[in-house]
Each structure stands twice: as C-alpha cells, then as structure tokens.
Amino acid sequence: MSVSIVVPTVGRPSLGVLLETLAPSVDDRVEILLVDDRGAVDRAEPLVVPVTLSAYTKVLTGGGAGPAAARNLGWRAARSEWIAFLDDDVVPDPDWFARLARDLDAPPDVGGVQGRVRVPLPTHRRPTDWERSTAGLATARWITADMAYRRAALAAVGGFDERFPRAYREDTELAHRVRRAGWRLMLGARSVSHPVRSEGPWASLRVQRGNADDALLRRMYGPRWRALLEVPPGRRRRHFAVTAALVTALIAPSRPVAMLGAAGWAAGTAELALARVRPGPRTPREVATMAVTSLAIPPLATAHWLRAWWAGRGARPLDEVS
Structure with a gap:
C-alpha cells in the first residue's frame, strides 16, 4: 500500500500523540503531510516531529484559512493515489495501518473509505453537553476525522470547498459532490479514538x-x-x-x-x-x-x-x- 496521510493542525498537544501512534508503522510506502495552519506568530515555534518520522514527513505552511483549505494544500502536494485525512486530535488503533491497507484494496469505482470513530465517554456519570456533542462524531457520515479518498475523486470535484472555514460541514459537503460525480463511498474496518478535548x-x-x-x-x-x-x-x-x-x-x-x-x-x-x-x-x-x-x-x-x-x-x- 502506498498512501499519503494529510493532517491539518493548529499545533494542539494531541498532534504529538497522533504522530507517536503512527510512527511504528510508517515506512517508505507512506508519506505524512502536516499542514501547519497556525498564525504567523505561532509558527515561529516549529512543529515537533518525532525523529523516527522525520524522513517520511513534510510540513507545509497553510494560510490559516481553516481545515478545508489546509486539506486541499495537503492532498495537492501528495504523491500517492490514496490520500488518508486524519484530524490532529485522533488516536489510531494499533492495527490501523493493516486495516487501512485492506480498506483501500477497493473496487475502482470506490472513491472514498471512511474509518470508524470512537468517542470515549465517562462511565461513572452521564456525559456533559459538550461530551455528547463530541460523541456525535461516532455516527457522523464521511467525516475527515478519518477519511481516505482517491486522488482522482478529489481532482474530479475540485477538492474541499474553501468557503467552509470551520471543521463542521466541509467534509460531508465534499462527500456529496464525490458521490454525485459517480463515485461510491464505503465504511471501512479501521478505527480511531477521538478523545473529548477540554473546553470552557x-x-x-x-x-x-x-x-x-x-x-x-x-x-x-x-x-x-x-x-x-x-x-x-x-x-x-x-x-x-x-x-x-x-x-x-x-x-x-x-x-x-x-x-x-x-x-x-x-x-x-x-x-x-x-x-x-x-x-x-x-x-x-x-x-x-x-x-x-x-x-x-x-x-x-x-x-x-x-x-x-x-x-x-x-x-x-x-x-x-x-
């Protein structure tokens, strides 16, 4: 399997957890494209990439226009036929790469394969309003917390619509255009965990x-x-x-x-x-x-x-x- 992994980021601490989780499985068949979407002041401090990933990782400078624009920058710079998008606050399962390989061994009319998302919730009490909101990601369709697309499908529809500046509807809107262009989308077998981040x-x-x-x-x-x-x-x-x-x-x-x-x-x-x-x-x-x-x-x-x-x-x- 040859795949490009695109991760838009604003430098949250969770990025380090994601990269450390990916590191043991990355080799010459994989490239990681980190799109640094921080502002100019924050970019003065470079993103920290694990030494074991440095040979396979490229950092691209985004324009701070949001995740849709950052993902477009990433997939257009990618080399592989398949581009796997991950959010910088997910944690892939240990067998994520093995399952990704099977997911992407798909018929030629399949333009995208979504991973499964788990949102761990507290077991000792009922979840808060914010935790329940985050838990909605577990049942959302075609979200780029973990979504892989063929380059041909992205190119056919022009990629993500950059008029959507937030991480909200930009991924489901892209999925609709991809299906409208004649491609099929599938749910894969790989999984990631999406912890609930702390919010005020x-x-x-x-x-x-x-x-x-x-x-x-x-x-x-x-x-x-x-x-x-x-x-x-x-x-x-x-x-x-x-x-x-x-x-x-x-x-x-x-x-x-x-x-x-x-x-x-x-x-x-x-x-x-x-x-x-x-x-x-x-x-x-x-x-x-x-x-x-x-x-x-x-x-x-x-x-x-x-x-x-x-x-x-x-x-x-x-x-x-x-």
Missing part, C-alpha cells in the same frame, strides 16, 4: 457559528440539503421561533403582544435548557451553564444563519461553478 463553559456558544455553514448549504442545495448530505435534523426552526418571540417582547407596540412574546420566549428557552440538562450529569455547574447558554443560543444561532443566508445569495456547489 462557553463552547456551545462558539459552535453556533456552524449555523452560517448550514445557511450556505441551504443556498447551494435547496431545502432538501440535509437529506442530500445525510445530516440529522437541527433546531433552526425552534431557534427562529424563540428569537422571533424575544424580538416581539422587546419591540411590540402593545403590552399584551409584548407579554405574549415574552411568554413564548421564556417557554422556548426553558424547553431548550431542559432538553440539554436532562441527559447530562445535572451537577450545579452543568445546570447553571446550560441555563445561561440556552438564553443566548437561539438569537446567536439565528444571527449567524441570517448573516450567511444573505451573504450566500447566488451561491452554487463548487462543481457547478465555472
């Missing part, structure tokens, strides 16, 4: 920026975009309704209408908070975090979606852009 209490607010990507996909693929890309249903309509109720409460010209809006906003916010608290550990800290962030999530998600919806008017899929 406001992580759920930061991830609302992903609503901008959803709005762009809606522009590109129409109202059935979730079915086309195999993306589970979201809460956008509920967020819109709660935000509309809040706006009504704030600007309604009459007190009865304002009170009705306030009641709708309070009910919607309470429903969201309870939906997030119920499956969690229900500690005072977690409950307080869910209560506070649930106040902000609907208007924040709506603002991101509307901004991108306006900015994305006229957007078309990458393979349709002349």
Whole structure:
C-alpha cells in the first residue's frame, strides 16, 4: 500500500500523540503531510516531529484559512493515489495501518473509505453537553476525522470547498459532490479514538457559528440539503421561533403582544435548557451553564444563519461553478 496521510493542525498537544501512534508503522510506502495552519506568530515555534518520522514527513505552511483549505494544500502536494485525512486530535488503533491497507484494496469505482470513530465517554456519570456533542462524531457520515479518498475523486470535484472555514460541514459537503460525480463511498474496518478535548463553559456558544455553514448549504442545495448530505435534523426552526418571540417582547407596540412574546420566549428557552440538562450529569455547574447558554443560543444561532443566508445569495456547489 502506498498512501499519503494529510493532517491539518493548529499545533494542539494531541498532534504529538497522533504522530507517536503512527510512527511504528510508517515506512517508505507512506508519506505524512502536516499542514501547519497556525498564525504567523505561532509558527515561529516549529512543529515537533518525532525523529523516527522525520524522513517520511513534510510540513507545509497553510494560510490559516481553516481545515478545508489546509486539506486541499495537503492532498495537492501528495504523491500517492490514496490520500488518508486524519484530524490532529485522533488516536489510531494499533492495527490501523493493516486495516487501512485492506480498506483501500477497493473496487475502482470506490472513491472514498471512511474509518470508524470512537468517542470515549465517562462511565461513572452521564456525559456533559459538550461530551455528547463530541460523541456525535461516532455516527457522523464521511467525516475527515478519518477519511481516505482517491486522488482522482478529489481532482474530479475540485477538492474541499474553501468557503467552509470551520471543521463542521466541509467534509460531508465534499462527500456529496464525490458521490454525485459517480463515485461510491464505503465504511471501512479501521478505527480511531477521538478523545473529548477540554473546553470552557462557553463552547456551545462558539459552535453556533456552524449555523452560517448550514445557511450556505441551504443556498447551494435547496431545502432538501440535509437529506442530500445525510445530516440529522437541527433546531433552526425552534431557534427562529424563540428569537422571533424575544424580538416581539422587546419591540411590540402593545403590552399584551409584548407579554405574549415574552411568554413564548421564556417557554422556548426553558424547553431548550431542559432538553440539554436532562441527559447530562445535572451537577450545579452543568445546570447553571446550560441555563445561561440556552438564553443566548437561539438569537446567536439565528444571527449567524441570517448573516450567511444573505451573504450566500447566488451561491452554487463548487462543481457547478465555472
């Protein structure tokens, strides 16, 4: 097997764990392309590559434009027919290379093979909201936490769409274009572990920026975009309704209408908070975090979606852009 492994990174400590895990199995048939997507100041300190991997590893300088652009830089510089994308925070199983070889021994109409992703969760308590969010990676389709593509398939569709600047929908959108171009995608037998990284209490607010990507996909693929890309249903309509109720409460010209809006906003916010608290550990800290962030999530998600919806008017899929 000859394969190029592309790893976009912002220099997280988990990168060292990934490289040390890969090192025992790397030989002349493998090249590793690390795409350093840090800012110029952070790049002053070079990435640390294990000595055992130095002969097989090339570090490319990304432009800080996000994982889609970084992966494009990586696969276009790769030498192999197959390009395996790994995130810098996964840990491959000990037999990952052996199973990868079998996964890539695929029929010629197979354009990509996804690895299996495990997300270890605590066994002594219920998972937090952030842990449950990360656990969704275990059932997500065609994600580049561990996804291998033929170079021919990537070239046929133009690679990743760099209009998606986050690690959110850029991989499932690419998979849709690859299948639309006539290639098959398969689930392989290799596995990686994706530990839950430590995050602060406001992580759920930061991830609302992903609503901008959803709005762009809606522009590109129409109202059935979730079915086309195999993306589970979201809460956008509920967020819109709660935000509309809040706006009504704030600007309604009459007190009865304002009170009705306030009641709708309070009910919607309470429903969201309870939906997030119920499956969690229900500690005072977690409950307080869910209560506070649930106040902000609907208007924040709506603002991101509307901004991108306006900015994305006229957007078309990458393979349709002349």
